[in-house]
Amino acid sequence: MPIEFKELSYVYDEGMPFAHHALNKIDLAIEEGIVTAIVGKTGSGKSTMIEHLNALLLPSEGSLKILDHTIIAKEKNTNLKALRQKVGLVFQFSEYQLFEETIIKDVSFGPKNFGASEEEAVLKAKEALKLVGLDESYYERSPLNLSGGQKRRVAIAGILAMDPSIIVLDEPTAGLDPKGASEMMSIFKTLNKDYQKTIILVTHDNELVYDFADEVVLLDGGEVKAKLKCEDFFSDQTLIDTYKIVLPKIVALRNMLKEKGFKGLDEVRDIEELVERVVDFE
Amino acid sequence: MNKIVFGKYLPLNSPIHHLDPRAKILAMLVMLVAVFMPAGWYGYIVIAIILSIVTMIAKIKFSYIYRSFKPMMMMVIFLLIINILSFKEGVLLLDLGFLTVYSNALFQTFYIAVRLILMIMITTLLTFTTKPLDLTLGIEYVLGPFTRFGLPTHEIAMIISIALRFIPTIIEETMRIMNSQKSRGVDFEEGKLKEKVMAIVSLIVPLFSVAFQRADELANAMEARGYVPGEERTRYKQLKYTKNDFILLAGSFLVLAMVIVLAFVI
Ligand SMILES: Nc1ncnc2c1ncn2[C@@H]1O[C@H](COP(=O)(O)OP(=O)(O)O)[C@@H](O)[C@H]1O
Ligand SMILES: [Mg+2]
Numbered sequence: 256m257p258i259e260f261k262e263l264s265y266v267y268d269e270g271m272p273f274a275h276h277a278l279n280k281i282d283l284a285i286e287e288g289i290v291t292a293i294v295g296k297t298g299s300g301k302s303t304m305i306e307h308l309n310a311l312l313l314p315s316e317g318s319l320k321i322l323d324h325t326i327i328a329k330e331k332n333t334n335l336k337a338l339r340q341k342v343g344l345v346f347q348f349s350e351y352q353l354f355e356e357t358i359i360k361d362v363s364f365g366p367k368n369f370g371a372s373e374e375e376a377v378l379k380a381k382e383a384l385k386l387v388g389l390d391e392s393y394y395e396r397s398p399l400n401l402s403g404g405q406k407r408r409v410a411i412a413g414i415l416a417m418d419p420s421i422i423v424l425d426e427p428t429a430g431l432d433p434k435g436a437s438e439m440m441s442i443f444k445t446l447n448k449d450y451q452k453t454i455i456l457v458t459h460d461n462e463l464v465y466d467f468a469d470e471v472v473l474l475d476g477g478e479v480k481a482k483l484k485c486e487d488f489f490s491d492q493t494l495i496d497t498y499k500i501v502l503p504k505i506v507a508l509r510n511m512l513k514e515k516g517f518k519g520l521d522e523v524r525d526i527e528e529l530v531e532r533v534v535d536f537e
Numbered sequence: 538m539n540k541i542v543f544g545k546y547l548p549l550n551s552p553i554h555h556l557d558p559r560a561k562i563l564a565m566l567v568m569l570v571a572v573f574m575p576a577g578w579y580g581y582i583v584i585a586i587i588l589s590i591v592t593m594i595a596k597i598k599f600s601y602i603y604r605s606f607k608p609m610m611m612m613v614i615f616l617l618i619i620n621i622l623s624f625k626e627g628v629l630l631l632d633l634g635f636l637t638v639y640s641n642a643l644f645q646t647f648y649i650a651v652r653l654i655l656m657i658m659i660t661t662l663l664t665f666t667t668k669p670l671d672l673t674l675g676i677e678y679v680l681g682p683f684t685r686f687g688l689p690t691h692e693i694a695m696i697i698s699i700a701l702r703f704i705p706t707i708i709e710e711t712m713r714i715m716n717s718q719k720s721r722g723v724d725f726e727e728g729k730l731k732e733k734v735m736a737i738v739s740l741i742v743p744l745f746s747v748a749f750q751r752a753d754e755l756a757n758a759m760e761a762r763g764y765v766p767g768e769e770r771t772r773y774k775q776l777k778y779t780k781n782d783f784i785l786l787a788g789s790f791l792v793l794a795m796v797i798v799l800a801f802v803i
Pocket of ligand 2: 301302303347425
């Protein structure tokens with residue numbers, strides 16, 4: 256397992272009267288090469304959990320294994336920079352991290368920090384920008400006067416240019432329109448399928464979860480409540496009732512059809528195909 | 538960054554928390570004046586004991602007060618160096634040939650450090666026990682008499698309250714941007730000078746950009762809700778003095794009187 260949480264707890268403002276237990280004895284393993292979605296309501300600890308993945312937060316208790324790094328609570332942890340190169344973390348509203356005069360400079364900032372030469376860094380930046388769909392005409396423009404969606408693409412390119420093997424995304428589609436969100440997600444799909452990147456995606460949009468994730472981890476009150484294959488997650492009735500999970504439209508429709516007596520629709524993910532099956536039924 | 542306690546409000550339930558902010562601000566000013574009096578050790582010991590009692594009544598752990606001293610340590614060390622270099626009186630404690638240390642240098646530093654500590658204790662006690670909004674309201678009332686001389690008290694209080702309100706937001710933004718840049722390999726702790734400068738630039742530029750954006754949004758939101766500077770405004774919350782407020786004020790004036798007696802009469 257490339258990522259393993261072992262009894263990991265995290266307390267904000269430890270020792271203060273307003274100390275807050277954000278994570279409680281997390282035990283979790285995340286597989287390589289797949290897309291794992293982390294879901295749960297606001298305040299359930301999703302952001303706190305993923306900030307551990309590149310050691311921005313260090314565990315208050317327990318330990319965490321990421322690739323060949325092990326981080327243990329209350330021990331001196333070294334070589335965090337090497338870890339940060341391998342785990343690219345894209346923050347919620349990542350557009351705020353832009354600061355250089357030109358887009359190409361901003362995107363090549365990451366690789367340069369990790370020791371790439373100027374030429375290498377620019378090369379990687381160009382590749383990353385192409386991946387997020389920004390062509391040469393953008394290279395010399397200022398990142399600060401782009402539209403919100405474009406800024407976010409630049410910010411994501413800035414992480415991709417570091418060539419991490421694990422990419423962690425915190426609400427990458429927050430504030431984007433459905434079309435923008437879907438385009439954004441296809442970028443990550445490509446990264447997973449064509450570049451074999453491990454993707455960890457935090458979101459509260461279950462449509463996106465259903466369309467893109469292989470595995471789903473449910474957090475609630477700082478605890479892992481479930482870790483299931485995507486299809487199993489959305490058909491686990493107890494889980495859905497207990498945590499009031501909003502079903503993706505197609506799953507909800509399938510369930511309704513099933514109630515009306517249609518059979519053999521399980522795992523049909525495409526609306527057209529569903530329609531065909533229903534028409535052909537009898 | 539999360540460890541900063543100076544200026545924070547601690548939401549506890551104590552008699553000190555319930556005092557009128559105006560009374561607390563006035564008492565703070567009186568106590569600060571008292572600390573400035575050259576009252577000698579006895580005066581400072583009495584002030585320290587009284588402040589400790591107030592801290593206990595406010596249910597604040599001494600470790601928090603202690604934490605707010607930490608940023609001051611650098612200043613004290615700097616002061617000590619200056620004093621060692623400039624004070625050449627008293628008993629010779631150490632002679633390294635090129636450097637001599639006299640007792641008065643240590644004594645003077647200690648004296649100033651004690652004053653600083655008392656001043657920080659007084660101001661943190663105020664911010665620990667007073668909600669930012671109450672503080673603003675209190676400031677506005679305390680400044681009230683100066684309206685006559687053309688001082689825009691309401692505007693000043695509004696500016697202070699917005700500034701206070703935005704301190705946590707800005708700290709949060711700073712943390713967030715720092716984290717983003719750390720993820721991109723920026724090292725804020727170590728590195729050569731050039732890397733350090735780059736690290737700071739990568740923090741400052743987005744921070745300014747966010748701050749201006751926030752300011753713009755806030756201005757629009759205030760205008761949309763009909764805020765006009767200088768216009769007469771009514772208040773939802775009315776301040777009222779209670780018995781405890783008078784005890785606090787009387788107590789602080791008593792301390793000041795005592796210190797003056799110690800300093801100038803005896
Ligand atoms: N910097 C912080 N200081 C104190 N508490 C925090 C901080 N960040 C988050 N929290 C608290 O920790 C809990 C989990 O937050 P978070 O991980 O951001 O949740 P999510 O991303 O799932 O919305 C929340 O209750 C939140 O209030
Ligand atoms: Mg979050």
